[in-house]
Amino acid sequence: MSYTATPSLNATVAAVTERIRRRSAGTRADYLGHVDALRTRARGAERLGCANVAHAFAGMPANDKLRVVAERAPHIGIVTAYNDMLSAHQPYEGYPEQIRRDAAALGATVQVAGGVPAMCDGVTQGAPGMELSLFSRDTIAMSTAIALSHDVFDAVLLLGICDKIVPGLLIGALQFGHLPCVFVPAGPMSTGLSNKEKSKVREKAAQGLVGRAELLEAESKAYHGPGTCTFYGTANSNQMLLEAMGLHVPGAAFVHPHDGLRTALTREAVSTVLSLTRERRDVPIGVQVDERCIVNAMIALLATGGSTNHLIHWVAVARAAGILIDWSDFAELSTVIPLLSRVYPNGSADVNQFQAAGGPGFVLRELLKAGLAHADVATVAERGMAAYGEIPSLQDGKLTWTPLPDTPIDDSVVRTAVEPFGATGGLKLLEGNLGRSVIKVSAVPADKHIIEAPAIVFDAQEDLLHAFKAGTLEKDFIAVVRWQGPRANGMPELHKLTPPLAVLQGRGFKVALVTDGRMSGASGNVPAAIHVSPEALGGGPLAKVRDGDVIRLDAVAGTLQVLVPEAEWAARPLAERSQSLAESHGAGFGRNLFAGMRRNVSTAEEGACTWL
Structure with missing residues (x-):
């Protein structure tokens, strides 16, 4: 067909x-x-051997055994x-x-x-x-x-x-x-504490304006x-x-x-x-x-x-x-x-x-x-x-289905296809000399769909968090967080980066995230080119990026480019993941048990499958 x-x-x-x-x-x-x-094939109870059938249904009540075996x-x-x-x-x-x-x-x-x-x-x-x-x-x-x-x-x-x-x-x-x-x-x-209020408290906590007690109270009211x-x-x-x-x-x-x-x-x-x-x-x-x-x-x-x-x-x-x-x-x-x-x-x-x-x-x-x-x-x-x-x-105890009205009950939440919130979908593909990645444009304000700024390279999300707390990120920049792909460390979500980046964006700086890791399904309003493929550990170009390289993330044109002369970029060697970082990615908390999956996993765009 x-x-x-x-x-x-x-x-x-x-x-x-x-x-x-x-x-x-x-x-x-x-x-x-x-x-x-x-x-x-025939049904299992008729196809399998008698011992197999006896094992399968040994724990069932006698009446159920009769039903499934004799009465089919x-x-x-x-x-x-x-x-x-x-x-x-x-x-x-x-x-x-x-x-x-x-x-x-x-x-x-x-x-x-x-x-x-x-x-x-x-x-x-x-x-x-x-x-x-x-x-x-x-x-x-x-x-x-x-x-x-x-x-x-x-x-x-x-x-x-x-x-x-x-x-x-x-x-x-x-x-x-x-x-x-x-x-x-x-x-x-x-519904508990609104998601908007929860995010405000998280951003205040990232700035040190509220303590653990206030943050825990807000989180507990949201997830309750x-x-x-x-x-x-x-x-x-x-x-x-x-x-x-x-x-x-x-x-x-x-x-x-x-x-x-x-x-x-x-x-x-x-x-x-x-x-x-x-x-x-x-x-x-x-x-x-x-x-x-x-x-x-x-x-x-x-x-x-x-x-x-x-x-x-x-x-x-x-x-x-x-x-x-x-x-x-x-x-x-x-x-x-x-x-x-x-x-x-x-x-x-x-x-x-x-x-x-x-x-x-x-x-x-x-x-x-x-x-x-x-x-x-x-x-x-x-x-x-x-x-x-x-x-x-x-309806009177009976399950029924009824048509919905032709017009939205609340047009701030849902819209018709004739009068949508936007003419195109909420996700977009980005391509360029940094690889292929995706961005959730529906959550990002339109004036933030294009960001061009110098790169600051981090080899772990903790490094970015430490830099934020140290006050060294008060400027325009694009954070490149690499060694976060499926092969490197199982491609964790980097949702903890959302509050500090949102704070910096709120202060008027042009900021964005580029990573071979994932973000949470609750990806926020900071531009984030994620799932960059191929990943850095697989020879991907993120391993070439250096501090100060100018990166252009353009969610309108659908491009992700490092603005380095082509010949220089082609000749630049790939950085290597440090031995200490490699060891930390594979040790403790059961992570060593998944080493085979990390070795065999396909790329993010191929579904990060371990069984292909």
């Missing part, structure tokens, strides 16, 4: 999708061949990222028991197939544990594969929300592409209960993308954990995944996640100014389904995808206000109506993508 422009589909969206399809033809065919081979009842596997270290995942504690009850009422059986690790990046920001963060995604993918390797399930429910957890679960589930899968979210925490953090970072971007891919029950993303509607949506997830095993056998996850589905996720990310982390994660997700995408695909889509929402850090609203204004449903409805997303993708909802442009509610 080729994707050509039609009256209902934007020509650029069609062209990018077709380019991806052609590029991926061989790998996608290989993947689907594997999926098809697994779909034709559908058998659902749960892969859960539950722990109560993550506020977003704490509500999952009771989900398996609820799912068992709901499945039993529908004639099915359930087992928790396995748990996957889930770390909180908010806890590890600026700490050694952050160097395990990116690789936790592939660890989660492998853990998901181990859980499903028992090979006795007819369908899967995936319980995960946060940064690396959803991509990891999705990559792992795609290895079992013959199974129908539904993601089950748990929702955001209620069960549920996802309320800014539009990586975790909440995950939920937006899953809605755009049709992998949720429609509208499930941002309903509160303890709302009665949340319970009903989880019950509907059980009913939905069972319908995929009984009536709709043509929608296993490996078939569903095709080129159109991936492009819809990319479009949703651009239309909402979502997390820059997904220019890495969704490249990896696509590769897991045999689909090859790159940053140029994002960049071309961004030229026609309008910015339809403003949620912190792209605006002042949090995700609860976003949901109240129409949330993912409003954005997806507008994209579909304008021909800016594929309407013909397979989804877990029988009504297809149209269902994801509506909003769920409980």
Whole structure:
């Protein structure tokens, strides 16, 4: 099937999708061949040996054993990222028991197939544990594969929300592409201290104007209960993308954990995944996640100014389904995808206000109506993508979906495709003699989209923080923070750099960040060219930059250049990472256990995959 422009589909969206399809033809065919081979087998309880079957179901109640073995009842596997270290995942504690009850009422059986690790990046920001963060995604993918390797399930429910957890679960589930899968979210925490007020306190703390007690009080008021953090970072971007891919029950993303509607949506997830095993056998996850589905996720990310982390994660997700995408695909889509929402850090609203204004449903409805997303993708909802442009509610105890109004409920938070916040998407590709990188332009004021200033080179984020505290950064400069890529130290987020750089920008200095590391999904209003690829340790040009080199970051033209004569630049040798820095990147806090991943990881633009 080729994707050509039609009256209902934007020509650029069609062209990018077709380019991806052609590029991926061989790998996608290989993947689907594997999926098809697994779909034709007998059920696990009938295919496996008697000892295997006895082991698989030994711990189940006798009635459930009878159902799954003798009566051939559908058998659902749960892969859960539950722990109560993550506020977003704490509500999952009771989900398996609820799912068992709901499945039993529908004639099915359930087992928790396995748990996957889930770390909180908010806890590890600026700490050694952050160097395990990116690789936790592939660890989660492998853990998901181990859980499903028992090979006795007819369908899967995936319980995960946060940064690396959803991509990891999705990559792992795609290895079992013959199974129908539904993601089950748990929702955001209620609104606490506003994100804007929290950021103000952080900036004051960076300047020494408030102490630890005041900072801790503000942070605790912002992050105060069960549920996802309320800014539009990586975790909440995950939920937006899953809605755009049709992998949720429609509208499930941002309903509160303890709302009665949340319970009903989880019950509907059980009913939905069972319908995929009984009536709709043509929608296993490996078939569903095709080129159109991936492009819809990319479009949703651009239309909402979502997390820059997904220019890495969704490249990896696509590769897991045999689909090859790159940053140029994002960049071309961004030229026609309008910015339809403003949620912190792209605006002042949090995700609860976003949901109240129409949330993912409003954005997806507008994209579909304008021909800016594929309407013909397979989804877990029988009504297809149209269902994801509506909003769920409980009417007399019954779960229903209703259309959203044609005009925005709050046009400071969401806009129509006809009158968007911006004509182009919230993320942009930068290219030049420093490599390829990305920038979240939706969070950066327009007068800061072009920065030209001398470089100050740092080999670690701590060095920049020390320089700020010493008062030596009171000037125009572009901070180059290198040795932060996947091969060097696992590509940690450098979110701790946001407050001091924001303070300097607020004082009127022209500042920007250029790094082969990542920023948080809450990347702020300081221009940041991140994910620079190839990374310094892989021979990338960041290793050539010296203090005083003038760098031009131009988010309008899409360029990232060091303004050094071409011949001089070509002849300049690459700096080497110091032995002490190399040793610190690989020792302690479990980092040595990930040495193999650092050696084998692909580039950021290739998804930072450790399994290619």
